[in-house]
Amino acid sequence: TRLAVCAIVLASSLWSLSSAPAMASTVIKVGHVEAPASSLHVTLERVAEMVAERSGGELDMQIFPQSQLGGQREMTEAVQLGTLELTVAPTAFLGGFNPVASITDLPFLFPADPQQSQKIREGQFGKDLCESFNSSGVVCIGIWPNGRKNFTSNLPLTDLEAFSGQRFRVMESSVLVDQMRAIEVTGVPLPFGELYTALQTGVVDGEENPLDTIYNMNFFEVQDYLVISEHGAIEDVILFNPAFWSGLTEDDRTMITEVFAEVVPEMLAHKTAAAARSLDKIREAGVDIREMSAEERNEFRSVMYPAARQAYLDKAGDAGAELLKVYEAEYDRVTGQTNLNK
Amino acid sequence: MRLHEKRISSLNGVLCVVRLVERVALVSLLLIMVLLFATNVAVRQIGGPLAADLAWVDETVRLMNIYLVFLAAGLALERGKQVAVDSWRETIIARTGLPLKRIIDLTGLVFSLYLAFLSIRMARFVWSMGQRSATLDIPIAWIYIAPAIGFALLALRYCASLFGGIDRYTAAEKGHGE
Amino acid sequence: MILVAAICALALILLVAGFEMLMVLGLPVLAIKSGFFANLPDAVIAQKLTGGINQSLLLAIPFFLFAAELMGQGQIAGRLTALVRSVIGHTRGGMGYTTIGASMGFGAVSGSAPATVAAMGHIVYPELRRSGFSDRFSLGLIVSSAETALLIPPSITLIVYGWITGTSITALFAAGLGVGLLLGFAFMVLTAVEAHRTGVKGGERPTVKAVLGALRNAIWALGMPLVILGGIYGGIFTPTEAAAVSVVYAIVVEAVIYRTLTFAMLCNVAERSAIQTSVIFLLLALGSLLAYFTTLAQIPDFILAGLAAVDAGPIMFLIVVNMVFIIAGMFVDPNSIQLILVPPLFPVALSLGIDPVHFGMIVALNVTLGMITPPFGLDLFVASSSLRKPVAEIIAGIWRFILTNIAVLLLVTYVPGFTAIFSALAR
Numbered sequence: 031t032r033l034a035v036c037a038i039v040l041a042s043s044l045w046s047l048s049s050a051p052a053m054a055s056t057v058i059k060v061g062h063v064e065a066p067a068s069s070l071h072v073t074l075e076r077v078a079e080m081v082a083e084r085s086g087g088e089l090d091m092q093i094f095p096q097s098q099l100g101g102q103r104e105m106t107e108a109v110q111l112g113t114l115e116l117t118v119a120p121t122a123f124l125g126g127f128n129p130v131a132s133i134t135d136l137p138f139l140f141p142a143d144p145q146q147s148q149k150i151r152e153g154q155f156g157k158d159l160c161e162s163f164n165s166s167g168v169v170c171i172g173i174w175p176n177g178r179k180n181f182t183s184n185l186p187l188t189d190l191e192a193f194s195g196q197r198f199r200v201m202e203s204s205v206l207v208d209q210m211r212a213i214e215v216t217g218v219p220l221p222f223g224e225l226y227t228a229l230q231t232g233v234v235d236g237e238e239n240p241l242d243t244i245y246n247m248n249f250f251e252v253q254d255y256l257v258i259s260e261h262g263a264i265e266d267v268i269l270f271n272p273a274f275w276s277g278l279t280e281d282d283r284t285m286i287t288e289v290f291a292e293v294v295p296e297m298l299a300h301k302t303a304a305a306a307r308s309l310d311k312i313r314e315a316g317v318d319i320r321e322m323s324a325e326e327r328n329e330f331r332s333v334m335y336p337a338a339r340q341a342y343l344d345k346a347g348d349a350g351a352e353l354l355k356v357y358e359a360e361y362d363r364v365t366g367q368t369n370l371n372k
Numbered sequence: 373m374r375l376h377e378k379r380i381s382s383l384n385g386v387l388c389v390v391r392l393v394e395r396v397a398l399v400s401l402l403l404i405m406v407l408l409f410a411t412n413v414a415v416r417q418i419g420g421p422l423a424a425d426l427a428w429v430d431e432t433v434r435l436m437n438i439y440l441v442f443l444a445a446g447l448a449l450e451r452g453k454q455v456a457v458d459s460w461r462e463t464i465i466a467r468t469g470l471p472l473k474r475i476i477d478l479t480g481l482v483f484s485l486y487l488a489f490l491s492i493r494m495a496r497f498v499w500s501m502g503q504r505s506a507t508l509d510i511p512i513a514w515i516y517i518a519p520a521i522g523f524a525l526l527a528l529r530y531c532a533s534l535f536g537g538i539d540r541y542t543a544a545e546k547g548h549g550e
Numbered sequence: 551m552i553l554v555a556a557i558c559a560l561a562l563i564l565l566v567a568g569f570e571m572l573m574v575l576g577l578p579v580l581a582i583k584s585g586f587f588a589n590l591p592d593a594v595i596a597q598k599l600t601g602g603i604n605q606s607l608l609l610a611i612p613f614f615l616f617a618a619e620l621m622g623q624g625q626i627a628g629r630l631t632a633l634v635r636s637v638i639g640h641t642r643g644g645m646g647y648t649t650i651g652a653s654m655g656f657g658a659v660s661g662s663a664p665a666t667v668a669a670m671g672h673i674v675y676p677e678l679r680r681s682g683f684s685d686r687f688s689l690g691l692i693v694s695s696a697e698t699a700l701l702i703p704p705s706i707t708l709i710v711y712g713w714i715t716g717t718s719i720t721a722l723f724a725a726g727l728g729v730g731l732l733l734g735f736a737f738m739v740l741t742a743v744e745a746h747r748t749g750v751k752g753g754e755r756p757t758v759k760a761v762l763g764a765l766r767n768a769i770w771a772l773g774m775p776l777v778i779l780g781g782i783y784g785g786i787f788t789p790t791e792a793a794a795v796s797v798v799y800a801i802v803v804e805a806v807i808y809r810t811l812t813f814a815m816l817c818n819v820a821e822r823s824a825i826q827t828s829v830i831f832l833l834l835a836l837g838s839l840l841a842y843f844t845t846l847a848q849i850p851d852f853i854l855a856g857l858a859a860v861d862a863g864p865i866m867f868l869i870v871v872n873m874v875f876i877i878a879g880m881f882v883d884p885n886s887i888q889l890i891l892v893p894p895l896f897p898v899a900l901s902l903g904i905d906p907v908h909f910g911m912i913v914a915l916n917v918t919l920g921m922i923t924p925p926f927g928l929d930l931f932v933a934s935s936s937l938r939k940p941v942a943e944i945i946a947g948i949w950r951f952i953l954t955n956i957a958v959l960l961l962v963t964y965v966p967g968f969t970a971i972f973s974a975l976a977r
């Protein structure tokens with residue numbers, strides 16, 4: 031009989047489309063590509079909580095993680111269409127919507143110091159980057175730091191020369207392919223879902239990702255060497271559907287923007303803790319780990335940055351050149367050094 | 373009656389041309405898809421920086437596959453290959469006397485036309501947004517033009533079946549799967 | 551509630567009346583859209599239809615279908631069968647074992663059960679009858695042996711499951727090999743019992759020379775699984791790329807080595823494969839639209855809450871899952887069922903601690919079962935058309951095989967260690 035009850039419950043649950051709650055509040059559907067345990071998702075849940083509280087339950091954010099509502103390209107398109115109210119998207123996936131956004135693919139975009147980085151993000155550069163989205167059918171209300179990429183490989187990564195001749199998986203971006211070409215690495219764009227198998231089988235030698243991704247996706251199981259290079263920035267933009275956004279009250283808009291800015295320290299803390307935890311686990315698994323020194327960072331930057339910069343300029347045109355100028359000025363101002371590697 | 377026959381024969385003329393175009397397109401698409409993917413594997417095995425130059429292969433083959441899928445939809449219906457549970461169809465027709473086949477064709481026609489219409493609207497919207505693809509750098513709108521064409525071809529077949537230009541039901545009985 | 555009932559009734563009516571599955575899935579989805587998600591722009595339908603199938607992983611499907619068609623039409627299927635028969639054909643009921651072995655062998659190069667039925671049926675059927683098996687048993691055996699092709703890699707069913715759930719295809723393929731071998735073994739036991747019961751004779755014991763001759767004849771055919779599996783597990787290419795390579799291999803073997811494949815035949819086979827691809831992908835596209843609405847309605851949460859309410863654990867859950875799949879599989883195309891049921895059930899399975907690969911095997915076995923269960927069994931229809939036998943005659947011989955299949959399903963469901971061993975071997 032318990033079986034019968036169970037079957038009935040299951041059937042009636044499948045039935046329950048009908049019991050979708052009557053909508054007294056405004057639903058904000060949020061889609062993203064990361065796992066439920068990711069810093070992004072955890073922070074978004076915090077945002078949902080704060081938004082619900084401060085709107086008196088009027089605004090109800092429903093978060094759909096892990097590409098449940100489609101790949102990032104589709105979700106961004108859905109935000110343009112209005113079938114999705116909000117997506118928090120890594121800029122690396124948005125070059126097709128806004129070529130200017132590929133600027134975040136530049137290697138060593140931010141200095142090693144997280145505080146200096148946050149200054150650049152909050153300054154004129156961050157504002158201009160965010161605004162550059164507003165002409166592509168979405169409203170950007172902020173940028174979230176979502177970690178730094180590091181190199182892993184099955185071949186030693188002792189120094190710059192050691193990279194030469196290796197094959198690395200990169201995301202689909204000409205800037206990333208060219209940054210790799212500068213250090214004589216062949217950048218092979220492969221879908222993320224095929225990366226584990228590709229590393230396991232040696233289709234590529236290595237890859238670049240944040241530490242928690244390397245751990246959560248089990249890439250460390252099929253990689254022998256890790257260099258904590260923090261060479262690539264993962265920047266997420268917060269994109270609203272324009273019609274939905276302008277339909278909110280002025281107060282709600284301000285409140286939401288503030289909440290997203292307020293939680294940045296929490297997100298950074300969560301990300302840092304996740305990275306530290308992941309690093310321990312990766313070390314336990316016997317992966318050869320080393321940290322990139324400040325001199326080495328400069329050395330890699332001096333080779334990689336100019337090549338990637340040129341690829342970016344070729345791709346992003348005049349608008350890109352303008353943003354690049356703003357960025358380089360900000361970088362020099364914040365770090366107090368002149369940007370030597372143009 | 374004469375008029376009806378005339379209409380069918382002009383419909384058949386159209387179908388002949390459409391069929392030829394579809395067949396040539398499908399065969400070339402599938403063969404080129406295989407060739408591109410295999411070349412990609414071969415180039416990577418040989419190694420060297422050429423592999424990065426073939427970054428566009430995956431996206432191209434995906435796009436071609438979408439066209440393959442939608443361009444074959446009409447032909448599949450005409451040949452009776454679209455899956456359907458037809459075990460009870462004849463019995464229902466005999467028992468109730470309903471013009472069931474016509475109802476199916478008519479519903480299919482409306483269904484396909486509606487989806488073709490939605491696809492065209494989607495393609496126009498995405499075109500207006502100017503979204504471009506990651507590696508090929510062509511307008512993303514192209515991927516939504518495929519279903520627009522595909523459902524139009526499907527609608528054409530439902531229409532032809534409705535007016536007796538093709539006999540897809542007999543084709544289905546003859547060649548289940550095969 | 552009334553609206554849901556109406557939509558379910560609509561789907562059922564369309565199904566029974568013989569509308570194309572395209573509409574059996576499509577019209578209810580349109581009804582769901584306008585009934586429950588009226589405030590969503592209609593464009594979402596067009597977007598999901600193409601977005602859902604625009605995936606690298608799914609590219610394996612047209613390629614594996616194409617390769618299977620090439621080999622079924624060409625020489626590879628026949629030569630594989632001849633080799634298996636030369637080795638075990640002489641034993642009592644040997645032609646039965648040959649049918650199973652050859653289906654498994656062809657399954658190792660083909661990802662689709664209907665393709666396997668079509669390729670094997672006309673080769674083995676006359677021989678089965680000649681060696682003394684009854685008509686019913688012969689037909690049942692041909693249809694059900696082909697199921698192993700869906701489990702033994704490559705497998706389109708497992709690729710689709712991996713696409714829906716994000717499970718590693720490599721791990722699924724490894725476990726699928728184990729489950730496929732188990733199912734084949736179960737059918738062999740059934741065949742042995744039948745052979746002894748009805749006094750089926752064996753053939754003549756073959757000479758060593760004959761075996762070697764058959765081996766030499768089949769050597770290129772045997773190379774195919776080696777290329778596919780060796781390539782995937784040996785680190786040369788991903789499963790998707792393996793599919794494209796298998797097409798090239800099949801073309802080279804059939805056209806250059808066996809010299810039987812002409813350009814006109816190649817075009818014909820390509821066209822048929824394109825049509826098959828289209829049929830499968832249109833269902834995949836509509837399925838992903840349906841899955842999208844299930845996600846929006848947060849149905850897995852409701853199921854979980856329901857299960858928690860009656861305090862049901864994984865064992866109870868899996869019983870219900872199997873019952874739902876078996877019943878649905880009788881009436882609906884099993885690939886469509888996978889699209890409808892896996893998206894809401896998978897997250898529930900995960901939260902009950904069921905391993906994704908293990909759940910995948912349960913789903914795959916249910917899909918294979920659905921291929922042969924009447925009234926709607928795709929393989930039954932394919933066998934009917936390629937052997938020119940009425941569907942009713944084929945159904946008459948299928949019952950024992952269905953029961954055997956269910957026994958294997960229960961074993962795999964409740965002995966998760968079996969799946970775990972094979973997926974661990976892949977590592």
Ligand code: NA
Nearest residue numbers: 657660699704
């Ligand atoms: Na197979």
Ligand code: NA
Nearest residue numbers: 879920923926
């Ligand atoms: Na069935």
